[in-house]
Ligand code: UD1
């Protein structure tokens with residue numbers, strides 16, 4: 001029995017790691033030991049609860065207004081004793097957060113193979129997203145197995161001279177998670193949201209908004225707040241829904257701009273099932289999130305991304321995602337266009353799914369089995385492994 005340790009700490013990692021945890025728990029050759037860093041707290045626990053995951057180790061490192069260096073140093077120190085105690089045969093990290101890179105470094109320094117899920121995404125700008133572009137490049141340097149979601153991300157890794165035999169195209173596990181929950185149309189727990197479905201059913205439009213990116217905090221995010229407020233005044237018959245990130249820096253920037261507007265609904269971070277239900281109901285998604293850029297296109301929702309670049313070009317090329325930056329005028333113009341111009345809307349509202357088929361979790365486990373030379377290769381999941389799809 002090989003011990004595999006998924007390590008994660010933030011909301012998006014928890015969502016994207018859940019299908020891997022599930023597949024590991026179901027695989028006969030593996031013992032799955034879940035370690036969370038607690039880089040996030042409420043937003044992490046919310047996801048583990050939904051997927052029924054009870055961590056074996058919890059470093060609980062979160063601090064209000066934490067700095068990158070405090071997060072990274074606490075995680076490396078905390079993980080070192082967990083790794084010494086448990087001696088896993090491999091660890092799995094996901095994506096590009098500080099938890100993910102700190103986890104990779106802690107394992108690498110102990111000679112433990114690092115498996116990197118969602119490998120090979122690149123914006124080609126080391127300052128944006130910050131610090132994520134640097135994080136994922138560092139992790140790629142020290143990983144033994146690179147699980148690329150698409151052929152674009154595989155090409156990025158090959159260009160950086162990663163050995164082709166160590167790269168598998170799995171799809172992105174976010175699609176596994178999304179398909180698991182979206183069909184459920186989970187009812188909203190916030191009573192203020194109860195009327196949302198009825199409003200949408202009777203023709204009301206909904207704009208769903210999220211923002212949190214570190215490089216957007218401050219002036220840019222205040223501008224985002226002003227743009228939302230202007231749009232809400234221009235369209236009193238449209239609902240604007242903002243489940244706001246727990247980060248106080250985000251709240252201080254964006255919330256003061258939104259006060260007193262009845263058609264803007266600000267909520268706490270929504271449980272994942274409810275949030276996917278809200279994407280399903282939305283007409284337009286305005287976001288700077290990575291994961292939301294991957295989910296909404298699959299549901300055919302036009303996504304306006306408040307960033308200058310993206311490491312996820314696939315849905316941009318397909319036309320469902322558009323990069324618009326954080327300029328207040330541009331945000332107002334582009335959202336307004338999608339609310340008022342049917343032809344412009346129809347052009348973007350295509351369901352495309354470049355990020356997977358919902359089997360990335362089991363492909364991940366099959367790739368780990370091959371790395372460690374255990375068990376039967378899962379023949380039904382061979383399709384897609386090591387090949388473009
Ligand atoms: C982190 C990741 C980012 C990811 C984002 C997902 C890094 C450097 N950044 O950014 O890549 O896109 O998560 O949301 O790894 N807080 C709480 N409770 C929570 C979560 C956050 O109170 O459950 C507050 C705390 O005050 C914390 C602050 O938010 O200090 C910032 O959290 P942090 O993880 O440092 O940064 P994020 O912006 O969330």
Ligand code: UDP
Nearest residue numbers: 012015243269270271272275289290291292
């Ligand atoms: N999400 C959620 N509730 C919310 C907002 C987002 O469950 O209120 C989910 C969303 O569906 C996606 C993930 O959180 O899967 C994205 O997280 P975030 O935007 O915080 O991080 P990023 O993807 O940018 O790293």
